Amino acid sequence: MTVRGALAALLAASWCAGAAGEEILRLPIGDPARRDREAPVVLDAVTDTASGGLLTPAELAAKLADVRLVLVGEEHVGMDFHRVERRVIEALAAAGRKVVVGLEMYPYPEQHWLDDWTEGRISEEAFLPSWYRNWGYNWLYYRDIFLFAREKGIRLVAINAPREVVSAVRQKGFQGLTPEEAAHIPTKIDTKSPDHLRLFKASFDEATSFHVGSSDAQWQAMLNAQCVWDATMAWNAAAVLTRDADPKTVVVVLVGAGHVQYGLGIERQARQWYPGKIASVIPVEVEDPKKGPVSAVQASYANFVWGVPAEIGPLYPDLGLATHTRPDDKRLEVLDVEKDTPAAAAGFQVGDVLLTLDGTDVADREVLARLVAGKRWGDAAAFTVRRGDATVAVPVVLRRTVPEKKADAAKP
Numbered sequence: 001m002t003v004r005g006a007l008a009a010l011l012a013a014s015w016c017a018g019a020a021g022e023e024i025l026r027l028p029i030g031d032p033a034r035r036d037r038e039a040p041v042v043l044d045a046v047t048d049t050a051s052g053g054l055l056t057p058a059e060l061a062a063k064l065a066d067v068r069l070v071l072v073g074e075e076h077v078g079m080d081f082h083r084v085e086r087r088v089i090e091a092l093a094a095a096g097r098k099v100v101v102g103l104e105m106y107p108y109p110e111q112h113w114l115d116d117w118t119e120g121r122i123s124e125e126a127f128l129p130s131w132y133r134n135w136g137y138n139w140l141y142y143r144d145i146f147l148f149a150r151e152k153g154i155r156l157v158a159i160n161a162p163r164e165v166v167s168a169v170r171q172k173g174f175q176g177l178t179p180e181e182a183a184h185i186p187t188k189i190d191t192k193s194p195d196h197l198r199l200f201k202a203s204f205d206e207a208t209s210f211h212v213g214s215s216d217a218q219w220q221a222m223l224n225a226q227c228v229w230d231a232t233m234a235w236n237a238a239a240v241l242t243r244d245a246d247p248k249t250v251v252v253v254l255v256g257a258g259h260v261q262y263g264l265g266i267e268r269q270a271r272q273w274y275p276g277k278i279a280s281v282i283p284v285e286v287e288d289p290k291k292g293p294v295s296a297v298q299a300s301y302a303n304f305v306w307g308v309p310a311e312i313g314p315l316y317p318d319l320g321l322a323t324h325t326r327p328d329d330k331r332l333e334v335l336d337v338e339k340d341t342p343a344a345a346a347g348f349q350v351g352d353v354l355l356t357l358d359g360t361d362v363a364d365r366e367v368l369a370r371l372v373a374g375k376r377w378g379d380a381a382a383f384t385v386r387r388g389d390a391t392v393a394v395p396v397v398l399r400r401t402v403p404e405k406k407a408d409a410a411k412p
Contacts, residue, residue, distance in 0.1 A: 024202055025284065029195040030262030030300030038296040043286045043307040049299040060304060061091040064279055068241055068250050071266055073257030073282035073302065076137050077314035084283045084306050085254050086145045089154070097250045099154050102237045104229075104255040105135040105142070106158035114156040118149060132369040138316040139373060145254070159236035159253065161185055161228055170225040188272050189231040191224050196264040200226060203258055227269070230259055234270035241274060257282050262300055279303045285310045289403040313400040317375045319343045323354070325364070331355075332362060334385075340403070342381075346396040352385040 028035050039049035046055040048063065055063065064070060072088055074081040093099050106114060113130040116122040131139050149156055165184045168177055174189070200223050214222075237251050259265035260280045267278050282302040287293050287310035297305055320341020323332040334352040337343050354362040357371045358381060375381060375398055383394040 024199070024261065025294065025297040025301060027199060027202060027262065027298055028300075029198060030264060030298070034299035037299050039299040039301075039305060040296050041284045041286055041294055041305055041307045043309065045307055046281075047305045047307070049297075049301065049303060049305060052299075055304070057087050057091040058094070060088070060281070061095040061097075063304075064092065064250070065095070066247075067277045067279045068247070069237060069270065069274060069276065069278045070250060070252045071260045071278065071280045072252060072254055073260035073280065074254060075283075076256060077141065077316070077318055078283070078285075078308075078311055079141060079315045080285075080308035080311065081283045082141050082145060084281070084308060085252075086148060088281055089145070089148065089252055092250055092252065093152060093154070096248065098244075098246060098248045100157055100240055100244075100249060100251045101145075101149060101154055102157045102159040102233070102240070102251050102253040102255075104160050104233060104253070104259070105131075107134065107160045107162045108158045108232075108236055109162060110134055111158045114158055117146065118153065118156050120150065128370070129366060132373070133364075133366040136365055136369040140316060157236070157240055157251075159233045161232035166225050166228050169228050170221055173221070174224070184232070185228055186231050186235040186269075186273075189224075189227050190269060190272065191220070191227045193264060193268065195262065196227075196268070197223055199258075199262055199264055226258075226265075230265040231269040231272075233259065234266045235273060237266070238270050238274040241276070260302065262298075262302075281306060283308045312402060317342070317372060317377055317379070317398040319348075319372060319381075319396070321348060323365070323368075326353070330364070331386075332365065332368060340401040342396050342398050345399075345401075346383075346394050348383075348385070348394060349387065352387050352392075352394070355384045355386055355391065356382075358382050 034049055039047050039052055041047065042054055046057065046060045047053070048055055070088065070092070072085050074085060089099055089101060103114070110130065113127065117127050128139060146156070148154070162184055165181050168181050197219065201219065233253065233255065237253050240251050241249065253266065255266065260267070260282055263280060267280060270278060280302040281304045283306045284294060284297055286307050289310060289312065318341065320338040320343040321334055322336040322338070324335055325331070326333050332354045334348055334350055334354070337348045337350065354368065356362060357368065360367070360371060362368050362371070372381070377398055377400060379398050381396040381398060383396060385392050385394055
């Protein structure tokens with residue numbers, strides 16, 4: 001689920017240039033020492049944004065020799081982003097570091113699944129239901145990372161907050177949480193950064209309906225939910241380092257780039273509990289499919305940026321739907337249909353309740369994710385939905401849309 005989709009779900013149960021047309025890669029926010037200049041983006045090179053120097057993966061690991069918390073920002077459906085994640089882990093392990101991998105993909109109460117995986121007590125097939133129940137993105141994006149971790153005995157740690165707790169914060173605010181809900185998140189969560197709010201607003205596409213006309217209070221409520229994710233992941237990652245004083249131990253957090261950009265997400269929250277050095281690594285595509293080549297980013301965007309090729313679209317099919325579970329019948333209801341996606345082309349509508357896919361009952365997110373994961377681009381998918389009082393067939397053809405570049409994109 002994209003940041004937009006995840007927050008769409010939170011909005012119903014109760015991050016794309018956006019507000020003011022600002023570009024995520026070029027915001028003058030974050031570290032004052034780097035916020036007013038740019039750093040180059042070079043394909044297959046790692047840029048140290050403090051100096052502008054270009055590094056190899058091994059040189060990056062050397063730069064991180066005294067860093068014990070490394071945040072790697074990903075695009076969930078960008079295969080090269082996941083390849084970078086594995087390269088970072090491999091380089092640190094090759095440098096003699098004791099690597100622990102923190103995962104956004106699992107809420108911390110689900111830790112036993114990761115332990116069973118790493119220690120070889122569970123097969124890949126038996127592990128997958130937990131994957132699709134907790135995350136939903138195609139397992140094949142992440143499989144090489146998980147196989148490497150199991151082969152090398154690298155511990156995987158669940159660091160996220162339970163989704164229902166984040167939803168409760170969005171709905172009721174911090175003061176409205178039950179003691180049971182509050183017990184899942186840190187007691188200190190910083191929600192008052194103007195830079196973070198600016199970044200948060202810029203992460204929404206200006207055509208996204210969810211934020212149109214939103215009040216300051218509504219924006220703050222959404223930012224609060226984002227900060228719950230950031231703070232809980234920061235708290236759980238810092239706890240690993242608190243328990244393990246070995247200076248060779250490094251926690252590498254794999255997480256959506258929105259939680260890492262400009263040091264305003266997990267890093268800002270982690271400084272409440274962890275006094276050591278923190279570094280961020282974010283892959284950046286060297287070409288924007290709509291705007292053309294990307295040769296530089298704001299130097300405060302991350303400590304290190306890794307140039308990767310541009311992708312036309314997700315490697316594996318993505319419907320383009322955001323859904324939530326209805327409280328009454330537990331069915332999945334459509335909250336948003338992203339433009340230029342198979343779901344949009346098929347005519348899905350907000351409010352559609354998913355019933356079947358290729359004749360199989362779509363009982364929950366896990367079923368939907370697993371069925372879609374079995375598809376490849378070019379395949380067809382036959383849905384039935386409940387639309388109002390009617391049952392409607394919605395045939396989907398899984399085809400990507402080539403983004404149209406702006407007319408001036410090719411100009412130097």
